[in-house]
Amino acid sequence: MVNDLVVDLSRAQFAATALYHFLFVPLTLGLTVLLAVMETIYVTTGREIYKQMAQFWTRLLLINFALGVATGLTMEFQFGTNWSFYSSFVGDTFGAPLAIEGLMAFFLESTFIGLMVFGWDKMSKAQHLIVTYAVALGSNFSALWILVANSFMQHPQGAEFNPITMRMELQNFGALFFNSDAQSKFVHTVLAGYVTAAIFVCGISAWYMLKNRHLDLARRSFRVAAVFGMLGGAGVITLGDALGYVGAKVQPTKLAAMEALWTAEKAPMAFNAIAFPNQAEQKNYFTVQIPAMLSILVTHSLDGVVPAIDQLQVQAQERIRNGIPAVQAMEKLSANPRDEAALAQFKAHGKDVGYGFLVLRYAPQGDLTKITDADIARAARDTIPDVAIVFWSFRIMVAFGLLMLAYLVLATLMTLANQVERQRWFQWAALLMVPVPFLACEFGWLVAEVGRQPWTVNEMLPTWLSASTHSVAYMVFSLSGFILLYTAFAIVEIYLMLLFIRKGPEEHGAGPGAVEGLPSAGRKLAAQ
Amino acid sequence: METYMILLVVWWVLLGVLLTGIGAMVGMDMGVGTLLRYVGRTDSERRVALNVIGPHWDGNQVWFILGGGAIFAAWPLVYATAFSGFYIVMLLLLWSMILRPLGFEYRSKLPSPTWRAVWDVALFLSGLLPMVVFGAAIGNVLQGVPFHFDWRLTSFYTGSFLWLFNPFAILCGLMSVALAVYMGGSCLASGADDPIGSRARRAAIVGGLAAVVIFTVGGFWVSAIEGFKLVAGPDPGVAQTPLHQQVTRAPGALLANYAAHPALWVLPALVYAGLLLGALAHTIRRPILAWWLGTLAWIGVIGTVGAAMFPFIMPSSSNPSHSLTVWNSGSSLVTLTWMVGFVVIFMPLIVWYTSWAFWVMRGKVSVKHVETSDHAY
Numbered sequence: 001m002v003n004d005l006v007v008d009l010s011r012a013q014f015a016a017t018a019l020y021h022f023l024f025v026p027l028t029l030g031l032t033v034l035l036a037v038m039e040t041i042y043v044t045t046g047r048e049i050y051k052q053m054a055q056f057w058t059r060l061l062l063i064n065f066a067l068g069v070a071t072g073l074t075m076e077f078q079f080g081t082n083w084s085f086y087s088s089f090v091g092d093t094f095g096a097p098l099a100i101e102g103l104m105a106f107f108l109e110s111t112f113i114g115l116m117v118f119g120w121d122k123m124s125k126a127q128h129l130i131v132t133y134a135v136a137l138g139s140n141f142s143a144l145w146i147l148v149a150n151s152f153m154q155h156p157q158g159a160e161f162n163p164i165t166m167r168m169e170l171q172n173f174g175a176l177f178f179n180s181d182a183q184s185k186f187v188h189t190v191l192a193g194y195v196t197a198a199i200f201v202c203g204i205s206a207w208y209m210l211k212n213r214h215l216d217l218a219r220r221s222f223r224v225a226a227v228f229g230m231l232g233g234a235g236v237i238t239l240g241d242a243l244g245y246v247g248a249k250v251q252p253t254k255l256a257a258m259e260a261l262w263t264a265e266k267a268p269m270a271f272n273a274i275a276f277p278n279q280a281e282q283k284n285y286f287t288v289q290i291p292a293m294l295s296i297l298v299t300h301s302l303d304g305v306v307p308a309i310d311q312l313q314v315q316a317q318e319r320i321r322n323g324i325p326a327v328q329a330m331e332k333l334s335a336n337p338r339d340e341a342a343l344a345q346f347k348a349h350g351k352d353v354g355y356g357f358l359v360l361r362y363a364p365q366g367d368l369t370k371i372t373d374a375d376i377a378r379a380a381r382d383t384i385p386d387v388a389i390v391f392w393s394f395r396i397m398v399a400f401g402l403l404m405l406a407y408l409v410l411a412t413l414m415t416l417a418n419q420v421e422r423q424r425w426f427q428w429a430a431l432l433m434v435p436v437p438f439l440a441c442e443f444g445w446l447v448a449e450v451g452r453q454p455w456t457v458n459e460m461l462p463t464w465l466s467a468s469t470h471s472v473a474y475m476v477f478s479l480s481g482f483i484l485l486y487t488a489f490a491i492v493e494i495y496l497m498l499l500f501i502r503k504g505p506e507e508h509g510a511g512p513g514a515v516e517g518l519p520s521a522g523r524k525l526a527a528q
Numbered sequence: 529m530e531t532y533m534i535l536l537v538v539w540w541v542l543l544g545v546l547l548t549g550i551g552a553m554v555g556m557d558m559g560v561g562t563l564l565r566y567v568g569r570t571d572s573e574r575r576v577a578l579n580v581i582g583p584h585w586d587g588n589q590v591w592f593i594l595g596g597g598a599i600f601a602a603w604p605l606v607y608a609t610a611f612s613g614f615y616i617v618m619l620l621l622l623w624s625m626i627l628r629p630l631g632f633e634y635r636s637k638l639p640s641p642t643w644r645a646v647w648d649v650a651l652f653l654s655g656l657l658p659m660v661v662f663g664a665a666i667g668n669v670l671q672g673v674p675f676h677f678d679w680r681l682t683s684f685y686t687g688s689f690l691w692l693f694n695p696f697a698i699l700c701g702l703m704s705v706a707l708a709v710y711m712g713g714s715c716l717a718s719g720a721d722d723p724i725g726s727r728a729r730r731a732a733i734v735g736g737l738a739a740v741v742i743f744t745v746g747g748f749w750v751s752a753i754e755g756f757k758l759v760a761g762p763d764p765g766v767a768q769t770p771l772h773q774q775v776t777r778a779p780g781a782l783l784a785n786y787a788a789h790p791a792l793w794v795l796p797a798l799v800y801a802g803l804l805l806g807a808l809a810h811t812i813r814r815p816i817l818a819w820w821l822g823t824l825a826w827i828g829v830i831g832t833v834g835a836a837m838f839p840f841i842m843p844s845s846s847n848p849s850h851s852l853t854v855w856n857s858g859s860s861l862v863t864l865t866w867m868v869g870f871v872v873i874f875m876p877l878i879v880w881y882t883s884w885a886f887w888v889m890r891g892k893v894s895v896k897h898v899e900t901s902d903h904a905y
Contacts, residue, residue, distance in 0.1 A: 066633035069586065070626040076596045080611025081618050085682050087611075091604020092859040096867060099601035102594035103874040110590050111878075111885050114583030118904075122888050134881075162860070165767050166681055167604070169860040334679040334771060468612035469684050478619050485623060489630065496637055 009475035010082045010467045013482060017074050019442055020486050024068035026441050029143055029190055030197025031061045032136035034228055043129045053221055056505035057201065062117065063496050067489060086456050086466035093159040093170045094149050101145035109138025143193070144186050151182035154448070155250040156457050161353060163330050163346045164337050168460065180246045188239035191232045192444065195404055196437035198229025202411055204501055206430035209421050217505050222420055226411040233405040240401065248298045248306055251458060253383055254451035256309045257390040259294060260284050264308040268292035277387040282309065309384050316355065316380040323356030324368050325349045354460040358382060361464050385453040393446040400440035407433055533765030535864040539602045540854045542871065544830045546595045550662070551826040552711060553588040555704070557581050559712015561628070561655020562705065564648060567716055567727045571644060575636055575898040578905045580719035583889045585632060587882060601867055605681070605770070605857035606841055613675050613685035617661055617692050624657040636905045659708045660701035666833055667700030668692055670782070671753055672845030681769060686846055696749060703742045707829070709735030710806065711822050717815035721894040729810050732818065736803040743799050743829070750836065755781025756843040756851060764855045773856065775848040782836045792835045798828030
């Protein structure tokens with residue numbers, strides 16, 4: 001009834017467009033705030049160099065921002081186009097934060113970014129500063145609401161499944177908003193954006209130092225960004241730890257996959273620093289372990305334990321057995337919403353209805369009475385996400401995170417000691433660090449979303465059931481279109497970004513319309 | 529039950545407000561894109577046109593994004609069924625929309641004429657195509673769309689991609705393009721120096737009059753289209769799915785609400801009043817007034833369609849009893865209540881700061897300005 005290839009292609013398309021979108025998001029999140037910081041220094045001290053800094057970095061922000069907006073459009077519509085069952089199943093709850101994001105964040109960010117760019121000569125200094133803050137606030141609000149929505153997928157809290165309307169309905173808006181996952185993930189993600197922007201600004205400033213150009217602007221930008229990034233970096237790691245702590249409770253399969261924890265262990269549990277997990281055999285080939293470390297990391301104690309994959313699969317089997325009558329009751333209610341017996345049956349088994357959907361995939365012609373023990377065991381194995389991807393993505397993200405924190409601490413110390421402009425090796429290092437935060441963000445999302453599988457809404461709605469009923473041809477067409485367009489955009493974006501970095505801030509004043517124009521300082525003199 | 533029914537109607541009206549917002553604000557930018565090569569004969573003239581909406585296109589586009597988000601939140605079944613059913617068309621819409629932010633931001637970054645010409649074409653297509661799709665979608669919904677549900681409410685679209693471009697849908701697509709030309713022309717007439725402004729004024733008058741003609745043709749055509757009639761089903765205001773109602777096709781059903789409530793004729797009258805007075809306003813050089821009259825016409829168009837269809841939002845032509853109505857496709861009471869709260873708080877704020885942004889950037893953009901400014905596209 002559902003074509004597996006269509007589901008896989010839909011997943012590939014969503015993953016590709018989402019990961020691509022998120023190449024542009026963190027820089028916008030962080031750079032808007034960093035611009036507000038620079039402009040605040042300009043307005044409070046009146047030093048022109050900070051205005052030049054703000055305007056130069058704004059230009060780079062805009063090249064990035066345009067693609068962020070463009071690829072964000074795809075995300076807003078892709079739930080409906082490609083995940084239509086998901087959309088009608090959770091729209092009641094999941095749609096709300098998305099609509100609020102539009103009302104509260106996108107309008108703010110998008111209305112004021114026009115004024116921020118075009119309005120320098122039309123407003124007072126203070127007004128322009130407020131506008132810049134509004135843009136930063138807007139982009140950060142947008143992260144807040146989208147992460148509230150995402151956290152609902154990870155930990156569906158605040159809503160209940162209604163068997164009459166056959167969807168998840170909002171019960172408690174506070175519980176949706178104050179989802180523990182959302183709160184830590186928001187701070188973790190936003191701070192990761194600040195770190196990304198800081199490392200981006202430091203890297204390009206270091207390149208100017210290497211080229212011996214725009215030294216004043218480069219030195220000051222480096223200093224502001226390094227301090228800003230170091231504060232952010234410390235927070236990212238603290239909140240990342242909190243996120244793991246929350247995740248251990250609500251998504252035990254994700255945690256077990258992150259740690260490649262196949263079989264049950266007693267406390268204190270060892271941490272697999274390195275492992276080569278094999279999904280089919282459900283074991284690791286080669287491991288390097290740190291004793292007791294897992295208990296300390298996840299439960300913050302020596303005697304804490306977390307469930308292993310073998311235990312989780314046994315639990316899943318029980319829940320699948322309990323979920324089957326729930327889905328059967330739902331089918332009866334769909335034919336007759338007044339069927340009291342079916343309603344009672346649903347009430348008794350409803351908490352596991354998602355597990356019933358999970359095994360529905362193996363039911364011949366959708367007939368759950370024909371499910372065998374082997375089908376149940378298969379569905380239970382499905383509850384374990386791809387361990388190798390989750391395990392390694394997590395380790396790469398963490399390694400990059402620690403590397404970035406160390407670098408930002410060093411960068412802060414060196415800039416305060418006026419050493420950055422003297423040490424060429426460090427300038428090179430700063431330049432080479434630029435891709436690291438972008439990669440770390442992508443790997444972070446892989447952990448979060450591959451780790452959420454096989455669910456779109458954790459333990460409620462399986463991925464295979466969520467997709468739209470398109471033909472393979474439609475999916476091949478759309479996926480090819482996205483690959484073609486997005487590749488072209490990436491080439492154009494990188495080309496323009498590099499061009500405008502190479503032009504440097506002295507180009508400021510000529511206007512983006514005239515690359516060959518006079519620098520503004522020269523023009524002002526000429527005007528006098 | 530009573531409260532829920534009222535909330536559903538409130539959200540049905542808000543859906544109309546959003547569509548009107550898209551028509552007025554996004555449509556204006558789309559019109560500028562469509563007219564780009566007509567009003568701007570030289571590169572600098574085209575840059576003038578782009579810079580008139582330069583500070584505002586991004587904010588305006590949020591109407592479109594909010595449209596998607598709000599339909600998702602308030603009408604999840606409509607969002608799911610329409611967006612997946614119109615798949616290829618939605619992709620065309622999306623891909624052409626994606627070109628817009630890039631077109632604005634990247635076009636004038638390099639001096640190469642080829643580069644700029646390519647982006648001009650991109651901006652033209654990204655102005656024209658979305659409006660065709662927007663109008664055609666409304667045209668298809670009016671006629672009914674071939675879809676049905678299984679017992680779980682998984683939706684299946686059974687029509688072909690080409691069917692979506694049937695003659696009536698194309699007429700509606702042209703209507704929305706004509707209105708976009710009117711709105712975009714009015715915006716440029718107000719914000720751009722001559723000769724760009726006067727060319728835009730002429731285009732606006734032509735667009736407005738064309739819209740009047742198309743609307744009239746469409747009106748007669750609609751009376752010949754078989755509409756839908758809700759024969760039986762659960763009471764309005766009771767939580768329900770589209771699986772338990774009985775709907776039949778009926779000739780002339782699209783005019784039934786007008787026959788029952790003649791006051792509704794004021795809605796189509798608004799279209800005529802807005803566009804004819806708007807053309808007049810242009811001849812006496814009052815482009816801002818003309819823009820507002822165009823918004824009035826948009827209210828008339830969306831209102832006319834909505835009143836003709838109520839209580840249907842998206843009828844099914846292949847299985848009429850699975851049609852989506854105001855009563856069976858809305859979100860729950862809790863969600864609709866919260867969302868009304870957010871709209872009541874944020875909509876006035878949005879209107880206030882958007883107006884402020886337009887006020888700050890008031891005045892005409894000239895060729896001299898784009899050639900010398902620090903901050904121009």
